[in-house]
Amino acid sequence: MAFQKPTGTQDLLPGTVETWQTVEQKARDLSRRFNYKEIRTPIFEQTELFKRGVGETTDVVEKEMYTFLDRGERSMTLRPEGTAGVVRAYVENKLYGEPDISKLYYIGPMFRYERPQAGRQRQFHQFGVEAFGATDPSIDAEVIALGYLFMKEVGLSGVRVEINSIGNADVRASYRQTLLDFLMPMKETLCKDCQSRMERNPLRVLDCKVDQDKFGGAPSILDSLDEECTTHFTKVKQHLDAMGVEYEVNSRLVRGLDYYTHTAFEYKAQGIGAIDTIGGGGRYNGLVSAIGGPDQPGIGFGIGMERIALLLEKQGVNANNQPPLDIYLIALGEQAEDEVTKLLFNLRTAGVVAEKDYQCRKMKAQMKSADRMQARFAAILGDDELARGEIALKDLATGEQRFVKLEELAQAVKQG
Template sequence: MTFQAPKGVSEYAPPRSAAFRRAIDTFAAAVTKAGYGYLELPVFEDTQLYARGVGESTDVVTKEMYTFEDRGGRSVTLRPEFTAGVLRSVLENGLHHGQLPAKVWAVGPAFRYERPQAGRYRQFYQVDLEAIGSDDPLVDAETIAIAWDWYRQLGLQRLTLLLNTLGCAECRPIYRAALQDFLRALDLDEATRARVEINPLRVLDDKRPEVKAQLEGAPLVTDHLCAACKAHHDQVRTALADLSIPWTDNPRLVRGLDYYTRTTFEFDHPLLGAQSAVGGGGRYDGLSESIGGPPLPGIGFGLGLDRTVLAMEAEQVAAAAVSTVDVYAVPLGEEARRRAFALLAELRRAGLAADMAYGSRGLKGSMKAASKSGARFALIIGERDLEAGAVQLKDLETAEQTEVSLASIVDTLKGKLL
């Protein structure tokens, strides 16, 4: 029997995994420079954390969660998103008692039971960033800028930033009532009508053409903002303009989770078809109270690694992430194999990426492997070379070959590559 990965699981093997790994490493470097600390989180939580935090009326909670009872009779759920778990961890570890905002980030898999298709998986990967404890609109702009700059560092040029505000506890009820009045007059199915009464903003996120067509004249949240929310939104947009980050105002943008307030944003990529959203996030100023914590504003995002890699491939920048070695050793003879193996460790300790031809390959096969490795230099080590205390250093780009003493080969390569 031949086993295969479960249906709907995203899996990365070389060389494609290099783009996936580069995306994570680039993100880690960027957020660390901005003062964000790393969180390692469990992949499952108490089911009620997501029911109360994400929203019991959302598709995530009602249709998509992997929920099961453990041997102790407790209901647990594989994480469908990061924010609720991150906030739980911040509260449990007392990070909100320190310097605010508490800045944290995480990375890993999330799980939703969905119909698998390109860019939509049952196990998918995200990088997550959260700034908790401040309602400063500049913090909103910072989180958006970090994501924007990360995409740019990966080589992506065709992204669109969509921006909206969803109001606050003061002005949203007024908008909610106006939206419900509008939606109740439409020709909607029974399930959607029920959603109108529970969370009418979720209807705006309906992707069905027959529903979208009826939403053309729906009232806009931006027409119902209180003065404080309008001022907050204007300051976010001014800060983004100061950073030369372009955006498109989208007053109908809502996210699929109930906890969002005020700033809401999404990054779209035009080459990904139906699954064009590569990431997004927003402010969630009431989430802490909903999971039993103190009043604590926050903002963050989840960026999809799977769709980011697809976007890199679509823009043909993923190849730049393919990992290579710097030096490839080609030993000829048993004693040369022993010496080459020891030399690999020296090169790696010196900060160089090094590999060698294993097994009993001849010179031709070993040199072919050296070329495939992507190495800049090949080290050819024969019995006569060892007797002379030397190696043959071949530049695989120019084909130039020189003899270098074994005693100085590490320093020679460091000088050429570092």
């Protein structure tokens, strides 16, 4: 029987994974520059955490979670998103007791049972940040700018930022009724999901992909904002303007999770079939207390790594900046072979990327391997060279060859 990978997953093979490594390194580098510290949480948590944190009326909780009973008959779920687990860790480890705000980032796999398509997998990966402890609109703008700069620095073009304010609980309660008044006359013409959402979370009706053409005249939540929410949103825009981050206000942007308040935003780009959202996030001022912690505000985003990789490929961006092989060692003779094993280890210890043949092939085949691996140098050691304490070092770009002392090989390679 030949096994195959599960539906909705993928193998990241050499030649592809290097792009992922570059993108991940950019995420880490940028997070450090913005003073966000890495956090790593379990890939499964108690199911109730996601029900309470993500929201029971969301598609994620209703349709997409991988949930199972462990051997203690406890209900566990593979994490479908990153924020709830980070908030749980923030509360459990009492990070709110620190005098400064907590700025955290994560990179890792998430799991949702969805219909696989380009940019949508059942196991997918996200880069996300979360900032706890500040209501200042400047932190909203900082988080948005971090994600935007990340996509810009990995080499993507055509990325758009869309922002909205979905207000506080009082604003949404008022807007809920205004929106229901608009939706009720067309209820029977809407899809079943929309009809169900109207009863429990009508704001999410505007997120429907099936009935978008019917919502052109929908009331804007921005018209329902109170003074506090209006001021907050205005300042967020002012901070983005000051940083030169271009954005569009989309009054129908609500995001798919229940915990958002005030600022909501998405990063968009064309090139992944019907999907144009690369990532997004928002402010969640009530989530920490909902998960059992103190009343601490928070804001964050999640960006899909698969979608970043797909867009880089579509846009023809070569994000693979992994260094090539420095040197390929070739041994001619048994004594030389023993010496090359030692020499290879010493080169690697000195920080040189080095390789040799392990298949007892002839010199011509080994030279072909050096070319395939894009080695900068080939070093050839025979019994005569070994007797003199030297090795032939050949520059594979120019064809120039010279002899260097064995103990000076690492330095010669580093100097080029």
